[in-house]
Amino acid sequence: MRILVLGGDGFCGWPTSLHLSASDHEVTIVDNFSRRRIDDELGASSLTPIESLAGRVAAWHEVTGRTIDTIELDVAQDYDGLLAVLERVQPDAIVHFAEQRAAPYSMKTSATKRYTVDNNVNATHNLLAAIVESGLDPHVVHLGTMGVYGYGTAGVRIPEGYLTVGMHGADGEVIETEILYPANPGSVYHMTKTLDQLMFAYYVKNDRLRVTDLHQGIVWGTQTSETELDPRLINRFDYDGDYGTVLNRFLMEAAVGHPLTVHGTGGQKRAFIHIQNTVQCIRLAIENPPATDAGRVRIFNQMTETHRVRDLAEMVARMTGATISYVDNPRNEAPENELLVANDGLIELGLFPLTLEDNLMDEVLDVARAYVERADLDRIPSVSQWVRPRRVPAAN
Amino acid sequence: MRILVLGGDGFCGWPTSLHLSASDHEVTIVDNFSRRRIDDELGASSLTPIESLAGRVAAWHEVTGRTIDTIELDVAQDYDGLLAVLERVQPDAIVHFAEQRAAPYSMKTSATKRYTVDNNVNATHNLLAAIVESGLDPHVVHLGTMGVYGYGTAGVRIPEGYLTVGMHGADGEVIETEILYPANPGSVYHMTKTLDQLMFAYYVKNDRLRVTDLHQGIVWGTQTSETELDPRLINRFDYDGDYGTVLNRFLMEAAVGHPLTVHGTGGQKRAFIHIQNTVQCIRLAIENPPATDAGRVRIFNQMTETHRVRDLAEMVARMTGATISYVDNPRNEAPENELLVANDGLIELGLFPLTLEDNLMDEVLDVARAYVERADLDRIPSVSQWVRPRRVPAAN
Numbered sequence: 001m002r003i004l005v006l007g008g009d010g011f012c013g014w015p016t017s018l019h020l021s022a023s024d025h026e027v028t029i030v031d032n033f034s035r036r037r038i039d040d041e042l043g044a045s046s047l048t049p050i051e052s053l054a055g056r057v058a059a060w061h062e063v064t065g066r067t068i069d070t071i072e073l074d075v076a077q078d079y080d081g082l083l084a085v086l087e088r089v090q091p092d093a094i095v096h097f098a099e100q101r102a103a104p105y106s107m108k109t110s111a112t113k114r115y116t117v118d119n120n121v122n123a124t125h126n127l128l129a130a131i132v133e134s135g136l137d138p139h140v141v142h143l144g145t146m147g148v149y150g151y152g153t154a155g156v157r158i159p160e161g162y163l164t165v166g167m168h169g170a171d172g173e174v175i176e177t178e179i180l181y182p183a184n185p186g187s188v189y190h191m192t193k194t195l196d197q198l199m200f201a202y203y204v205k206n207d208r209l210r211v212t213d214l215h216q217g218i219v220w221g222t223q224t225s226e227t228e229l230d231p232r233l234i235n236r237f238d239y240d241g242d243y244g245t246v247l248n249r250f251l252m253e254a255a256v257g258h259p260l261t262v263h264g265t266g267g268q269k270r271a272f273i274h275i276q277n278t279v280q281c282i283r284l285a286i287e288n289p290p291a292t293d294a295g296r297v298r299i300f301n302q303m304t305e306t307h308r309v310r311d312l313a314e315m316v317a318r319m320t321g322a323t324i325s326y327v328d329n330p331r332n333e334a335p336e337n338e339l340l341v342a343n344d345g346l347i348e349l350g351l352f353p354l355t356l357e358d359n360l361m362d363e364v365l366d367v368a369r370a371y372v373e374r375a376d377l378d379r380i381p382s383v384s385q386w387v388r389p390r391r392v393p394a395a396n
Numbered sequence: 397m398r399i400l401v402l403g404g405d406g407f408c409g410w411p412t413s414l415h416l417s418a419s420d421h422e423v424t425i426v427d428n429f430s431r432r433r434i435d436d437e438l439g440a441s442s443l444t445p446i447e448s449l450a451g452r453v454a455a456w457h458e459v460t461g462r463t464i465d466t467i468e469l470d471v472a473q474d475y476d477g478l479l480a481v482l483e484r485v486q487p488d489a490i491v492h493f494a495e496q497r498a499a500p501y502s503m504k505t506s507a508t509k510r511y512t513v514d515n516n517v518n519a520t521h522n523l524l525a526a527i528v529e530s531g532l533d534p535h536v537v538h539l540g541t542m543g544v545y546g547y548g549t550a551g552v553r554i555p556e557g558y559l560t561v562g563m564h565g566a567d568g569e570v571i572e573t574e575i576l577y578p579a580n581p582g583s584v585y586h587m588t589k590t591l592d593q594l595m596f597a598y599y600v601k602n603d604r605l606r607v608t609d610l611h612q613g614i615v616w617g618t619q620t621s622e623t624e625l626d627p628r629l630i631n632r633f634d635y636d637g638d639y640g641t642v643l644n645r646f647l648m649e650a651a652v653g654h655p656l657t658v659h660g661t662g663g664q665k666r667a668f669i670h671i672q673n674t675v676q677c678i679r680l681a682i683e684n685p686p687a688t689d690a691g692r693v694r695i696f697n698q699m700t701e702t703h704r705v706r707d708l709a710e711m712v713a714r715m716t717g718a719t720i721s722y723v724d725n726p727r728n729e730a731p732e733n734e735l736l737v738a739n740d741g742l743i744e745l746g747l748f749p750l751t752l753e754d755n756l757m758d759e760v761l762d763v764a765r766a767y768v769e770r771a772d773l774d775r776i777p778s779v780s781q782w783v784r785p786r787r788v789p790a791a792n
Binding site: 083114121122125126133157163165168169170175177179180185194195198201202206207332386 | 528
């Protein structure tokens with residue numbers, strides 16, 4: 001298939017592009033390099049040294065003989081450019097990663113909140129409007145987040161996007177209705193993915209677009225079968241307080257001899273997925289598209305296991321001898337939560353889950369140790385605060 | 397109270413600003429004149445001749461001795477300007493009308509879809525982010541729409557924003573939970589108000605802002621007790637296919653001897669409110685703010701009655717002798733729907749509903765007749781189409 005990967009230079013986008021190319025698809029990456037720009041803004045950088053996108057695709061061609069096209073374009077800002085790309089490439093599928101994806105970054109300042117909302121909403125809406133204007137019928141595969149559901153729905157297994165509820169009718173009778181699972185996001189970033197959901201639902205209903213929304217857990221791991229073929233193909237590895245995801249951060253902390261920083265009690269239960277499974281899930285969604293004119297967004301939960309953050313920390317501590325440091329939780333959330341998640345959809349399409357039991361943590365530790373001299377320990381703490389002090393209300 | 401009215405030059409904003417000023421509040425209007433600019437873009441104009449905003453507030457001062465401040469500012473584009481206004485005015489309440497509000501305009505072209513989403517989302521989010529950054533605690537009163545609920549929930553009385561549903565727990569037990577009423581918008585414009593809802597919910601939860609969301613029905617009528625004090629205070633009257641709301645459009649069509657244009661069967665049941673009640677509702681919401689730190693958006697349905705479109709057409713035809721012309725429905729919607737709506741909240745705060753029984757239709761007819769020579773009949777048809785033909789799906 002012809003596949004556009006919007007945001008194909010990022011942490012999930014790059015290995016996805018390689019995996020799709022390796023699977024005989026014709027891949028075109030569209031990226032505005034915002035993730036590299038934010039590194040500069042934060043004075044942070046990937047623990048692993050990453051090539052320029054031009055260098056990456058040249059190395060991929062050299063190693064495999066396969067070609068990946070690249071286009072520098074800001075999907076949120078350059079609508080006409082996006083429309084021209086659609087009309088030229090005529091994609092069968094479009095993977096949409098073109099969003100700011102870090103919750104702590106989205107809570108940092110007014111400017112980062114506003115950038116996250118403006119960029120993510122306009123990227124998604126420009127894509128939908130351009131597809132309608134083009135008259136094409138590509139299958140959109142979007143990276144959502146488990147965070148659209150919110151946490152703390154104790155005792156309820158989170159379904160794949162939809163929930164059947166009973167509503168009381170005019171005469172007191174119960175009417176069973178299927179609704180989108182009620183949104184309860186935990187950050188401005190997560191909120192943008194709940195806005196995306198409503199935009200997808202509308203365009204699928206009104207314009208009969210085909211959309212799969214993949215509500216992903218926290219990704220861990222660095223390398224995939226494709227990125228490890230050559231050092232120039234290596235994936236980025238974020239460990240800073242904004243972009244570093246929790247398990248990778250613990251493994252990197254262990255590698256550099258830093259205490260594992262657990263926020264609050266570490267009682268937050270989260271969903272996880274290995275990056276190798278991420279790229280497989282996206283391929284499975286693309287190769288098994290929903291029916292034309294389904295009239296309903298297809299939603300899968302893209303995760304393979306759930307763990308409490310403190311249990312992960314203890315596991316890494318046992319593996320490595322690292323100590324654990326409990327620090328204040330910058331997030332505004334319940335200290336402890338349950339989390340039960342359905343993930344049947346992708347399993348039925350053929351996903352074989354990789355889990356923490358599969359000894360893949362060693363790979364991450366090895367990568368972290370290999371680049372330990374590049375680490376800047378000052379970047380580890382999360383300095384974003386979810387809530388700032390308010391002034392006394394103005395007198396009425 | 398000190399009150400900012402964002403979008404205070406528009407059809408609802410202007411009479412609201414006057415009503416609040418007449419009620420002894422200190423009003424500052426913020427507007428970017430986008431509604432006047434869109435008139436130019438569409439080659440349409442208000443049936444009533446409206447003064448410049450400077451002329452309007454000068455006339456208000458001359459007639460009543462009261463002062464309304466005005467600031468030209470684009471809330472969606474000029475965040476720093478908005479923050480400076482908040483810090484200078486220190487408002488007790490902010491009425492947020494600063495959104496593109498016509499469904500047909502929002503469906504016209506890719507450009508108008510994109511403008512509607514970009515403007516409405518960023519206006520709302522800039523306001524929320526600026527309030528948090530300012531540290532102030534103003535009460536935000538937002539104009540939502542009945543259209544967030546969607547139509548066609550046959551037999552269910554639409555509650556005021558929230559719905560208690562039964563969800564099945566892990567052991568099959570039913571867990572009763574209050575959720576935001578599931579969104580089912582009927583246009584890109586209505587969709588933006590469902591996005592607003594989620595942004596309000598998040599900021600109220602995380603930052604403890606105080607927000608009232610008023611889900612308004614279709615407004616009819618032109619004049620209020622304040623706008624009729626002087627011809628220079630007259631409210632705008634839209635009759636074009638994009639901005640003209642259905643009952644005002646019928647009354648204007650009757651006044652100029654044009655057939656009443658009913659879309660489809662006219663079986664759509666809609667909620668209505670007179671402009672005089674609109675301004676009272678907003679005042680009631682402001683003068684009865686929710687508790688500080690309520691942690692939940694207060695939602696009221698701002699409507700007083702429901703009618704089928706064809707029944708309205710028949711009523712106007714009987715009143716005036718006009719004929720009815722059934723034309724294709726440009727909207728993508730069910731031809732017939734039921735609509736039962738709760739509106740207890742504003743009634744409890746003291747709203748006295750004006751209805752079609754109150755002979756206010758004569759006022760609208762009189763206004764339309766008075767300015768009949770300004771009418772451009774070519775502007776009456778709605779030319780926006782909800783759905784455009786799609787190409788055949790690309791072969792996989």
